[in-house]
Amino acid sequence: MTLQEDTKNLPPITYSCYFARSREGEQFVKEHVFSYQISGSLIMNDGDKVLSSHPGDFRLTRRAHLLKFLKMPPEGGEFKSLSIYLDQETLRKFSLDYGFTADNYQPTDAVIALKPDSLFKSFMDSLQPYQQLTQPGNEKLLALKQQEAIFLLLKVNPDLKNVLFDFADPGKIDLEAFMNRNFHFNVELKRFAYLTGRSLATFKRDFERIFHNSPSRWLQQRRLQEAHYLIKEQRKAPSDVYLELGFEDLSHFSFAFKKMYGIAPSKL
Template sequence: MRILEADKQLPKIVYSCYFTRSREGEQFVPEHVFSYQIAGTLAMNDGHKDYTFNEGDFRFSRRNRLIKFVKQPPPNGEFKTLSIYLDQETLRKFSLEYGYTAEPHQEGDPVLALKSDVLYKSFMDSLVPYLQQNQTINENLQAVKLKEAILILLEVNPELKNVLFDFSEPGKIDLEGFMNRNFHFNVELKRFAYLTGRSLATFKRDFEKIFHVSPSRWLQQRRLQEAHYLIKEKGKAPSDVYLELGFEDLSHFSFAFKKTYGMAPSKI
């Protein structure tokens, strides 16, 4: 993966290139992302809905959402995507400069498929010379490019202002319902805490009041329970189930499964 950035710790313009099928680790989107699928296929899932993006597609991913995705390169080729990360500081400055404000917070799909537009394509193409030469975009030029990306998004999709300039943070929500819907996402506890509107300490305290067990213990038990159901009742393979349910590797999943159910998942 090659990165165009002003700050190597906080890349804003990212070019990803993979030769093999790939899954990301933590499945949390912290900032809005405007992306162009150059080659290959990206499959995404928010726990309720599937999204598929092919060569030439544009997409917008909303911040503070949980998403799983799989990167699939084309036959004998490379998976390539270009992503622009629109951080809150940049958007706040833009909002003040141009006077944009959002309507009251509205829920919506975590990922939006954007209709192809010549403005999108010309903007992404303008970054190609830097990608080809593996150069670093200096801080001032990067700031201009981020502003250009925002202006283009608003020109083509004016309704996005209610997403881009909504600076509210997640409020305190029903913890039990949220965890039962999202237990299969492989994210750190601090992400679950943040998305339910709690500090990590409050999240752990509230969690144990509701479930009478620690979050880590409950997550493993709940994932194993779902794995047993998917393997036994749905005929799914353990090699597919462990990633689907948030386990990081097959050996850890198999060990925990056998310890709980007395036999390896392959024997079910």
């Protein structure tokens, strides 16, 4: 399971277990995710900051953000984490039922580190048997656990209401600054458009006015320029940079690089 999958097709409670180091690439976080790191480490990059989560840590990953992450199991052990998805439909219903609303909203990081708390630990321990309840017919039980998670988050950190119950879409922001900061994320143009507060048509129109190029052509050129710098100046291997810069496979990256610079990246 990865956060980049469409959460509509995922159960509300998910349990991740990996034996090998797993590089997941890019993702668009569609819904809030409350997680507990059981073992191993998770290294995350939101384009501005590198964040890490270690055994015993709790975190809330905010919706409508871009992230890259690396799952690292301990020596001779397993990477394990437990997560519960808090989708917008569930949170809207909770807001109406119990009268919670957001106020004085202040932007926060893509991943919020939560202080360890015995209530969180007891809750996450109670979730582990629920991995057996993801088959149809147990929706009400899972919904109750989602509600319990929301109550606990608000009990331990009341200010999280300004995150959980902020239902606004991203507002219109500086497109040039955003793209220069996030060009290495391999997501669809509609995600970039949404995150900059635009329709896809408006995004394309604004993009071409600012960059004098189409989004797809600019993205490839910008990623190749960064690759050239990392390989030549930072002495990084092509196999280490192509995923980092949003290319899906090494052969496509090498072909595009040679077409632009007249030399294979391995020969640079």
